[in-house]
Every structure is written in structure tokens, then in C-alpha cells.
Amino acid sequence: MFDFDVGKLLIFGIVALVVIPPKDLPRVMRAAGQIVAKMRRMAAEFQSQFMEAMREAELDSVKAELDSVKKELLELERSAKTDAAFDPAMAMRQEIVRAVEPPKEIGVSAGVLTDAAQASDAPAGEPPAPAADAKPAPAAGPHETVESPTAAAVARDAAE
Numbered sequence: 001m002f003d004f005d006v007g008k009l010l011i012f013g014i015v016a017l018v019v020i021p022p023k024d025l026p027r028v029m030r031a032a033g034q035i036v037a038k039m040r041r042m043a044a045e046f047q048s049q050f051m052e053a054m055r056e057a058e059l060d061s062v063k064a065e066l067d068s069v070k071k072e073l074l075e076l077e078r079s080a081k082t083d084a085a086f087d088p089a090m091a092m093r094q095e096i097v098r099a100v101e102p103p104k105e106i107g108v109s110a111g112v113l114t115d116a117a118q119a120s121d122a123p124a125g126e127p128p129a130p131a132a133d134a135k136p137a138p139a140a141g142p143h144e145t146v147e148s149p150t151a152a153a154v155a156r157d158a159a160e
Helices: 006-019 025-085 088-100 110-121 149-159
Strands: none
Touching: 006 025
């Protein structure tokens, strides 16, 4: 506490013998021992109170953490109840059926399919031949858009 070594204690004892008469020395040493013991008890009491406060603070933080975990578990349980209608076997079955079925072409007529076949039969350097029933594209004004013959054929076939 005070970092006394042997040299300092020796000097302290010599000064005490000079200042305090030898017959009063035992009474002074007893009083000094009682004061040191009292200081040690106060230090130990302070340390125990400090450690108790630390345990309580730690206990409060652990309680708060447990409460948050409990809330999270309750939320997970509620979400699990809402997802009870989910059937993973049925979902897998539907995915397999969708993967095996051939793709469906929606809104495509046979005329457009033959145009595509003719385009694939044409040589690589030439543009595809126009369909026999395709109308020439109208001239577009500054604010109009021009539809391609394939899109116009699809729209016409969809209207029929």
C-alpha cells in the first residue's frame, strides 16, 4: 500500500525510538496496528461492495439479454405458425412438373413461326424474306412509332 521496504522501515523505527520514549513505544505500536487493521477492514468492505455492485450490474445485463432472446424466440414461433401452410414437398413437386413441361408460347401464331423458320433457312448474309401476307410498314411522323412486321402480325393474329 505504502511500498515500504526494509531500509524505509529501519529509518522509521530509528525515528520512532528517538521521538517516542521506550516505555510508551508498545502503546503507540498497538494503536498504529489498530489503525492499520481498521484501514484494511474499510478497504475490504469497499472492495466487497464494489464487487457486489458489479455482480448486480452483470446480472441485470444478463437478464436483459435473456429477455431479448426470449422475445426473438416468441417472434420466431409466431412466424413459424404463419408459415405452417407451407408444404415443401408440394412446392418441390410443382417445381419438377414445371421443369419437365415444354415451354408454352403465348400469343404467337403459326404465321409468325413460319416466318421464323424461313429466316433460319435463309443464307447468313441475306436478310429474312418478308411474309406473304405482311403489309409494308407505314411512314412514321415525328411523334409516331413504327411497328415491325412481326409485331404487327402478332397483333393482327391476336385480334382475330
